[in-house]
Structures are given as C-alpha cells and as structure tokens.
Amino acid sequence: MQMRKGFTMKDLNLMVAGPQGSGINFTSDTFSKVMARLGYYVFSNAELFSTIKGEHSYFRVRVSDELIRSYSKRVDILIALDSKSIILHKDEVDNNGFIITEEKPLDSRFIQVEYNKILQNVANKYNKNLSELSVMKNTIALAVVGKIASIPKDAIQKVISENFAKRPNIAELNNAVVDETYSITKIERSITLPKGKSFGKMLINTAEAVAIGKIAAGLRFQSYYPITPASDESQYLEGVMSKYNVIVEQTEDEIAAINMAIAAANTGLRAATSTSGPGFSLMVEALSYAGMTETPVVIFYYQRAGPSTGMPTRHEQGDLKFAISAGHGEFPRIVIAPGDHEEAFYDAFESFNLAEKYQLPVIVMLDKSMAMSNYTIPKFDTSKLKIDRGKLILEGEVSNYKRYAFTEDGISPRTVPGVKNGMFTIAGDEHEEDGHIFSEDPDNRIRMMDKRMGKLKKVLSEIPTDMKYKFYGNGENLIISWGSPKGAILDAIRERPEYSYLQIRLLHPFPVDEVKPFAKYKRIVTVEQNYSGQLADILKEDAGIDVNSRIVKFNGRPIAFEELIEGLDRSKTERRVVLTYA
Amino acid sequence: MPNTYRTNVEIDWCPGCGDFGILNALTLALQELKIPNEKVALTGGIGCSSKIPHYVNVYAYHTLHGRSLAQAQAIKIANPELEVIAAAGDGDALGIGTQHFVAAGRRNVDLTYLIFDNGVYGLTKGQASPTLPYGESPKSLQVENIKDPVNPIFLALASGYTFVARSYSYNIKHLKDTIIRAIKHKGLALVDIMQPCVTYNNINTKEYYDARLYDLQKEGWDPVAKNEDEYKQKLGQATIKSLEWGDKIPMGVFIEYQKETYDERLSRLLMNYKSKNFVTLPIHENGKPVNDITPLIEELI
Numbered sequence: 091m092q093m094r095k096g097f098t099m100k101d102l103n104l105m106v107a108g109p110q111g112s113g114i115n116f117t118s119d120t121f122s123k124v125m126a127r128l129g130y131y132v133f134s135n136a137e138l139f140s141t142i143k144g145e146h147s148y149f150r151v152r153v154s155d156e157l158i159r160s161y162s163k164r165v166d167i168l169i170a171l172d173s174k175s176i177i178l179h180k181d182e183v184d185n186n187g188f189i190i191t192e193e194k195p196l197d198s199r200f201i202q203v204e205y206n207k208i209l210q211n212v213a214n215k216y217n218k219n220l221s222e223l224s225v226m227k228n229t230i231a232l233a234v235v236g237k238i239a240s241i242p243k244d245a246i247q248k249v250i251s252e253n254f255a256k257r258p259n260i261a262e263l264n265n266a267v268v269d270e271t272y273s274i275t276k277i278e279r280s281i282t283l284p285k286g287k288s289f290g291k292m293l294i295n296t297a298e299a300v301a302i303g304k305i306a307a308g309l310r311f312q313s314y315y316p317i318t319p320a321s322d323e324s325q326y327l328e329g330v331m332s333k334y335n336v337i338v339e340q341t342e343d344e345i346a347a348i349n350m351a352i353a354a355a356n357t358g359l360r361a362a363t364s365t366s367g368p369g370f371s372l373m374v375e376a377l378s379y380a381g382m383t384e385t386p387v388v389i390f391y392y393q394r395a396g397p398s399t400g401m402p403t404r405h406e407q408g409d410l411k412f413a414i415s416a417g418h419g420e421f422p423r424i425v426i427a428p429g430d431h432e433e434a435f436y437d438a439f440e441s442f443n444l445a446e447k448y449q450l451p452v453i454v455m456l457d458k459s460m461a462m463s464n465y466t467i468p469k470f471d472t473s474k475l476k477i478d479r480g481k482l483i484l485e486g487e488v489s490n491y492k493r494y495a496f497t498e499d500g501i502s503p504r505t506v507p508g509v510k511n512g513m514f515t516i517a518g519d520e521h522e523e524d525g526h527i528f529s530e531d532p533d534n535r536i537r538m539m540d541k542r543m544g545k546l547k548k549v550l551s552e553i554p555t556d557m558k559y560k561f562y563g564n565g566e567n568l569i570i571s572w573g574s575p576k577g578a579i580l581d582a583i584r585e586r587p588e589y590s591y592l593q594i595r596l597l598h599p600f601p602v603d604e605v606k607p608f609a610k611y612k613r614i615v616t617v618e619q620n621y622s623g624q625l626a627d628i629l630k631e632d633a634g635i636d637v638n639s640r641i642v643k644f645n646g647r648p649i650a651f652e653e654l655i656e657g658l659d660r661s662k663t664e665r666r667v668v669l670t671y672a
Numbered sequence: 673m674p675n676t677y678r679t680n681v682e683i684d685w686c687p688g689c690g691d692f693g694i695l696n697a698l699t700l701a702l703q704e705l706k707i708p709n710e711k712v713a714l715t716g717g718i719g720c721s722s723k724i725p726h727y728v729n730v731y732a733y734h735t736l737h738g739r740s741l742a743q744a745q746a747i748k749i750a751n752p753e754l755e756v757i758a759a760a761g762d763g764d765a766l767g768i769g770t771q772h773f774v775a776a777g778r779r780n781v782d783l784t785y786l787i788f789d790n791g792v793y794g795l796t797k798g799q800a801s802p803t804l805p806y807g808e809s810p811k812s813l814q815v816e817n818i819k820d821p822v823n824p825i826f827l828a829l830a831s832g833y834t835f836v837a838r839s840y841s842y843n844i845k846h847l848k849d850t851i852i853r854a855i856k857h858k859g860l861a862l863v864d865i866m867q868p869c870v871t872y873n874n875i876n877t878k879e880y881y882d883a884r885l886y887d888l889q890k891e892g893w894d895p896v897a898k899n900e901d902e903y904k905q906k907l908g909q910a911t912i913k914s915l916e917w918g919d920k921i922p923m924g925v926f927i928e929y930q931k932e933t934y935d936e937r938l939s940r941l942l943m944n945y946k947s948k949n950f951v952t953l954p955i956h957e958n959g960k961p962v963n964d965i966t967p968l969i970e971e972l973i
Contacts, residue, residue, distance in 0.1 A: 126973075290973060291973065292969060292972035292973055293972055293973075294972050298972065302965050302968050302969070305963050305965055305968065306961050306963055306965050307955075307961070308955025308956060308961060308962065308963060310750075310950050310951075310953075310955070311746070311749075311750060311950075313746070330968065331941060331942060332941060332942050332943045332944075333943075334963050335942065335944050335945075335948070335950060335953060337749060337750070337938065337942065337945075337950065339746070339749065341742075341775070342771045342772065342774070342775035343771055345738075345739070345742070345771075346739075346742040346771070346772055346775065349735065349736065349739040349742040349743050349746070350742055350743065350745065350746035350749075351746070352743065352746075353715075353733065353735070353742070353743035353744070353745075353746035353747050353750070354746045354747070354749070354750040356733065356747075357713070357746070357747045357750040357751050357754075357951060358750065358751070358951035358952075359750050359950060359951060360955065361750075375736060376736060376739070379735070379736050469969050469973070470965070470969060472961070472965060472966075475960075475961055476959040476960070477955060477956035477959050477960070477961055478959065479955075479956075484951060484952055485952055506731075506751075506951060507710065507711070507712075507713050507731040507747070507751060507754050508710055508711065508751065508753070508754070508951065508952075509710060510708075510710050511710070512710065513709060513710060513729060513730060513731050513732070514731060514732065515725065515726055515732040515734065516732065516733050516734060517726075517734040518718075518734065518735070518736060519734065525726075525732070525734075526679075526681050526726050527723075527726065527734070528681065528682065528684060528726070
C-alpha cells in the first residue's frame with residue numbers, strides 16, 4: 091500500500107465505532123463542536139442499536155471547509171474502540187486513512203495507541219486510581235484524531251471544559267489526558283485541511299431545531315409519550331420549560347398525549363405532541379376528532395423504520411401515505427415536510443400559524459436521520475418570524491356566539507373558557523353551528539362538510555410557494571423528493587449537474603397545479619427512503635406524473651451522496667433502483 | 673330562580689333515565705356554588721351519559737370515547753382558574769379509558785370526575801359494561817356475563833384519588849351535596865354514580881338500589897384524613913368498605929384527603945405557572961414573538 095505522508099484533503103471523514111454506551115458519542119460530538127468552532131462545515135450522524143449498552147454502534151463526522159449536507163461512504167479516520175469495530179469497518183477505511191486502536195497493527199493504516207499508559211501517567215499525576223480514568227479512553231481517541239488532523243490542542247480542551255462546565259474536576263482530568271496524548275503519541279503521517287472560513291454557525295439536530303422553533307412560536311403545551319426518535323425533542327423542551335413557560339406533560343400513552351394536546355389547544359394554548367409511527371398509529375382516532383372539531387393541534391411525526399416496531403433506531407420515510415390519509419372519514423389536515431434542520435425550525439414555527447389560522451390539525455413530517463444528525467447551519471433569522479393566531483378570542487365578552495358559525499371564509503371565530511358568553515360546545519359528532527349534535531340534518535351535513543373541506547382549497551391558494559415546493563439546479567432531468575434526502579441530493583447534483591431537483595414541501599393538500607408543469611422534464615426520478623416509492627405513487631395519482639425511475643432505500647440507513655450518484659446513473663436504465671449502502 | 677346552567681337543547685335520553693337525576697344535581701350544585709358559567713369546563717366521553725355537556729350551559733367538550741378524563745386534566749392544567757368537571761360512562765371510564773383512570777390518580781389534578789355507572793353500554797343497545805357484576809345477565813345480553821366487574825371505588829383508592837365517593841342518581845339531594853363536596857375538594861375527586869338504565873338493565877334498577885344503598889356517613893364513617901398517617905390508616909378501612917356489594921351497598925364519601933395538587937407540583941417546574949395564566953399570557957406583540965430564542969441559539973455555536 092502506497093502511503094502519503096502529510097497531505098491536504100477536501101473533506102475529512104471520521105468514524106467512531108464501539109460498543110453502545112461506551113461514550114463514543116462524546117468523541118464524535120466533541121470533535122464536531124471543535125471543528126465547527128474552527129470554521130468548518132460539519133455533518134454527523136449516528137447508527138445505533140435499540141439497546142442501551144453493549145451492541146456495536148458508530149457515529150460518523152464529515153468535515154469540510156465547503157458546504158456539506160450529507161455523509162460520505164469514505165472513512166479517513168476510524169476510531170475503533172473494540173476489535174469488532176476493526177473487523178466490521180476496516181475495509182471502509184481509505185488506503186491513506188488511519189485506524190486508531192489499542193490492538194496490534196494489521197497494516198500501515200493502524201496507529202496503536204497506548205491507552206493504559208496515558209491513563210496511568212495522568213492517574214499518577216493526579217493521585218487517582220486507574221479505574222477512575224478508564225472512561226476517558228474516548229478523550230484519548232479524540233486527541234489522537236486532533237493530532238493527526240493538525241488541530242490545535244487548546245481548541246479541543248476549550249470544548250471539553252465547556253462540556254464539563256458543571257464538573258471542573260472532570261474537565262481538568264480530561265484535558266490532562268489530552269495533554270498527555272499529544273505529548274506521547276507518535277504520528278508519522280498527518281492530514282491538513284484547508285483553513286475553516288465559516289464561523290458562527292450552529293451545530294444542531296432537528297429535534298433541537300424543532301424545539302426552538304416551537305418556543306419561538308409560543309408553544310405552551312407539549313404532551314408526549316417516550317418513543318425513539320421523537321423524545322429527544324420533548325426532553326430538550328423539559329430543559330427550558332420554566333424559562334419559556336411551556337407545560338411539558340409526559341402522558342400514560344399516545345392516546346392521552348394527543349387528547350391532552352387537543353384539549354389544551356381548545357382551552358387557548360398553542361399545543362403540540364411529538365411522536366413516531368407506533369405512537370401516531372394510536373393517535374389516529376383523535377386526529378380525525380381534531381379535524382371534525384376544527385382544533386388547531388400540531389403533530390411532529392419523527393418517522394423510523396417500520397412496520398410495527400420495525401427498527402426503532404433506524405431511519406425510514408415509510409409513513410407518507412399514512413400521514414396524509416390516516417383517520418376515519420374525510421377531514422382537512424396540512425402535512426408539511428422540512429428537508430433539513432433550517433426548514434425544520436421555520437416549519438415548526440409556521441405550523442402553529444397554519445393550525446390556528448385554518449383551525450385544523452397540522453402534521454410536520456420528520457425522521458430519524460434528521461433527529462440524530464448534527465450539522466452546521468446558519469443562525470436562525472428571527473427577524474421575519476410573525477405569529478398569527480387567526481380568529482382567536484382569548485379574553486373579554488362576546489354575544490350570540492356559535493363555535494362553528496358559517497362565515498364567508500369558512501373559518502369561525504374561536505373562544506376559550508373564560509370569555510364571557512362565549513360558551514362553546516365542541517363535538518366530534520356532526521354538529522350544527524352551535525356545536526350541538528341532535529338534528530343530524532342532511533342539509534347541515536353538506537354545509538358542514540363543505541365548510542371543513544373547503545379549508546384545503548384556501549390553504550392551497552394562500553400558502554407561500556416555498557412552503558409548497560423548492561427548486562434547485564438547472565439540469566434537463568429532474569429529481570423529485572421530499573424530506574431528509576435533500577442533503578444527499580444537493581451534494582449529489584453538484585457532481586451530476588444534468589439533474590435539477592424539485593423538493594416537495596407541502597404533501598397535503600398536494601400542490602397539484604404547481605407540480606404538474608414539471609412533467610415536461612426529460613427524465614424524472616424520485617428519491618425516497620421507503621420500499622415502494624410513496625411520493626412517486628402520489629405524483630401519479632394526484633398530478634398524473636409517471637416517473638421514469640424510483641430510487642428507493644429502505645435498509646434503515648440514510649443515503650450517502652456517493653451511492654445516490656451511482657443510483658442516478660443506474661436510473662437511466664432501471665425503473666427501480668434500490669440503494670443498499672450501510 | 674331559573675336554572676341558568678341548563679341549555680335549551682332538547683334532551684334525548686330515554687324517559688325515566690337515571691341520567692336526568694345527575695343533570696339536575698350537577699346544575700343545582702353549580703347554581704348553589706355560583707360559579708360563573710364561563711369559568712366552568714365540562715367534558716364528556718361517548719355514550720348516553722356523555723351527551724351531558726350539551727345540556728349544561730358552560731364550556732362544553734364532547735370528546736371521544738374514553739377520553740373525557742384525559743382531556744379534562746389537560747384543560748385544568750392549561751388553565752387552573754377553571755372549574756373542571758369530567759363526565760363519563762362506566763365503559764368510557766373503566767373500559768376503553770382505564771389507562772387514564774389509573775394515570776389520573778398519579779397526578780391529582782384538581783377536578784371532579786363523575787361516572788355514570790349503570791353496568792351496560794346503553795347507546796349500543798345494552799352490552800355488558802366493565803362494572804356489570806359477574807353472572808348477572810340483564811335482558812339485553814345475548815349470553816351470560818362471565819367476567820368479574822371492575823370496582824371503581826377500590827380502583828380509585830388504589831390509584832391515589834384523594835376524594836372518592838359513591839352516590840345515586842335517584843337521590844338528588846345526596847348526589848348534589850356529594851358533587852358540591854367533590855367540587856370543593858382540592859384534588860382529584862371521583863363520584864361513582866349508580867344510575868339505572870331503564871331500557872337495558874332490568875337487574876340494577878331503582879328498586880334494586882333503593883333497597884340496598886345505605887349512607888356511610890349516617891353510619892358514622894368519617895372519611896377525612898388530616899395527614900399522611902391518617903390517610904394510610906383510613907385508606908385501608910375505606911378499601912374494606914369499597915368491597916361491600918350485595919344486600920348492602922355503601923354510598924357517601926369513602927376518603928377525603930387534602931394533599932398537593934398537580935398544579936401546585938407543576939409550579940415547582942414552571943416558575944411563572946402560579947403567578948400567570950398561561951392562556952392569557954401573550955405569546956406575541958403585534959405578531960412579533962415574545963420568546964427570545966437568542967440564548968438557545970448561542971448555546972449551539
């Protein structure tokens with residue numbers, strides 16, 4: 091194997107692999123933060139088992155001085171914290187790459203690190219037992235990476251100090267480990283990255299982006315039942331609930347979660363619940379109730395690999411058709427899908443405006459890959475955020491009030507308890523304008539159905555274009571997709587500029603008029619992370635667009651941009667392309 | 673004095689239905705307590721009984737089957753200034769909604785929970801409900817009831833309800849007084865109301881209950897526990913009383929124990945919860961969000 095001694099590379103790909111629960115996320119998170127601080131773009135993602143301790147897991151971190159939005163198949167540095175990680179991943183490591191391990195080197199990529207010696211030296215210095223320091227192996231691995239990638243030592247130590255701000259003694263020990271590692275580990279080759287030049291970005295995942303978007307929107311009530319990968323968002327909210335006046339209620343199940351959110355919404359609070367497929371399945375009866383009762387409730391739907399329990403910690407976009415059609419009877423809903431963390435923030439914010447303006451349930455489609463990938467994005471621009479609560483009456487007095495009054499625009503004024511003479515009757519039975527249910531009058535039924543379903547037309551005519559779709563590139567062929575494949579698609583079409591990209595954002599009501607004109611593209615392919623190509627079906631059903639090829643991936647892992655490039659090439663001759671990289 | 677707590681909606685219960693007594697007792701209780709109509713939220717589930725929100729002139733939430741209590745708790749949590757009353761049938765409360773029944777005991781939200789308990793699913797023509805005694809076969813059943821009943825009093829005591837009572841829809845005075853006491857109780861108050869279904873349950877009838885119900889308080893049972901030790905002691909005795917069923921059925925208050933309510937506990941997690949009403953606390957000023965997310969953004973840089 092020909093090795094290069096010290097070279098500059100465009101992007102650096104780190105993989106941290108080891109048993110779950112051994113702290114490997116500490117290494118990747120800290121490295122991500124260090125590199126983001128140094129002005130690089132960072133993209134990281136996690137592959138975990140649905141266990142807490144022991145099973146093999148790995149994190150990837152991709153770093154570049156240029157904008158990146160997806161992960162790469164290439165691994166430049168592998169931190170292998172056990173021998174299983176070497177067996178599983180050594181072939182993925184580039185010929186010029188590095189494998190950081192405690193074990194005997196198998197080839198020239200290996201760097202054998204003297205973990206115990208480093209820890210013993212630090213233990214002696216601080217008069218500690220070696221066993222107290224054994225958890226700091228991750229810190230050693232991180233420092234070795236730092237040395238290979240020519241990262242200034244103090245950049246790492248600063249982030250470690252911040253991580254352990256509440257436990258300065260731990261910070262000091264970890265930083266001593268960094269010093270010791272830098273001083274005694276011999277590195278024969280190194281990597282130099284072009285200088286980072288983009289500073290002040292956030293390193294964030296979708297769970298955080300959504301939570302912050304909700305706080306900006308004035309969320310007052312969040313109910314949830316623990317479920318992967320949705321609970322991180324609720325836990326984030328719990329951390330700041332006091333400061334931002336958000337009631338976060340962990341319920342006995344998802345049925346209670348959605349019903350509580352609905353009741354809180356009808357009592358005047360901005361209310362939401364966050365869940366995944368199994369939880370959403372339990373919420374469906376109440377979703378239909380929210381449609382019937384014209385309740386502004388927002389559901390954040392973090393998809394994961396199904397069906398049934400499926401693969402709880404793995405990625406999939408398998409619930410599109412379910413989300414747009416779940417629930418008995420016909421009722422209006424809005425389903426939107428952000429494609430990255432920035433959109434997740436703005437959509438989370440806007441979803442409450444939509445829910446309250448049109449008085450209907452809104453579903454925001456997210457997924458595991460978004461929830462568990464941290465990457466750098468610009469700071470949120472709060473200057474344009476505007477709250478619109480629609481026809482909501484929170485205080486004072488009204489007269490001749492009817493909750494479901496017929497109005498010119500189909501939206502009825504909404505009171506809340508406390509408003510004098512504003513007493514409403516909310517009912518999931520078909521009701522008359524006053525909310526009472528006893529006539530079952532056929533003409534009233536028609537008017538009420540028209541009133542509710544008419545909102546969809548209103549949504550389509552009023553919602554801004556970039557919430558319906560976004561368009562990228564200028565190739566003569568077209569990729570159509572929705573949600574999280576966005577990053578891999580944008581990275582892939584840089585290499586295949588003959589493709590343009592249509593990102594559909596509003597999935598229900600489907601923006602047929604806007605989408606139809608795209609049928610003129612020479613060749614159209616869809617990219618989705620599900621088995622059948624659900625968006626492709628909808629394109630056919632709603633817009634009459636027959637796509638030339640469906641690129642799908644359903645092995646539980648997100649798309650690497652290189653495999654998408656190969657997939658695009660294959661789509662010229664194959665009607666269905668299954669991506670399989672893992 | 674006119675009853676200002678009744679709507680003018682025509683009632684569609686069967687003539688002679690036990691539900692009428694509950695409606696009367698509830699509206700009389702509200703009248704007596706003089707709680708402004710707009711400060712009351714009343715939830716119902718699905719079933720004959722759960723239509724009651726339509727008949728009471730307050731903020732009325734006609735929810736889903738089994739979800740009356742779940743929604744009622746959220747209403748009170750959202751706005752603790754409201755007087756919240758949840759109505760449910762026995763199927764609602766103890767069949768499809770059992771998880772909420774148990775979980776509610778853990779929270780002790782300050783609300784009143786009225787169970788219209790008649791042993792059958794009336795609106796679907798009289799199937800056995802979770803409270804129908806074992807072996808009883810009202811005329812509406814196709815086959816004998818081979819399941820044991822849930823004991824709502826026992827379950828409520830075990831789940832941590834801080835006020836547990838049984839009353840009777842044909843004894844309006846007792847029912848009204850019990851509802852008033854339940855509303856005044858700070859914490860989760862259950863009133864399990866014996867409510868004969870005149871159409872489908874020909875066993876647990878007015879005659880059946882008239883002959884069996886006796887008043888615990890008239891027999892000298894003091895349900896009030898003043899501290900935790902007394903609560904534990906009385907809980908044991910109340911539990912034994914809750915098992916009485918047959919020739920003699922106790923009604924009245926089994927336990928009444930004042931402890932920290934859920935809104936008091938929540939105010940430990942939310943510094944402004946006690947001092948501000950979250951419904952009227954503005955979230956924007958002319959559209960501009962009130963919440964400043966800058967510190968959250970800075971943490972991520």
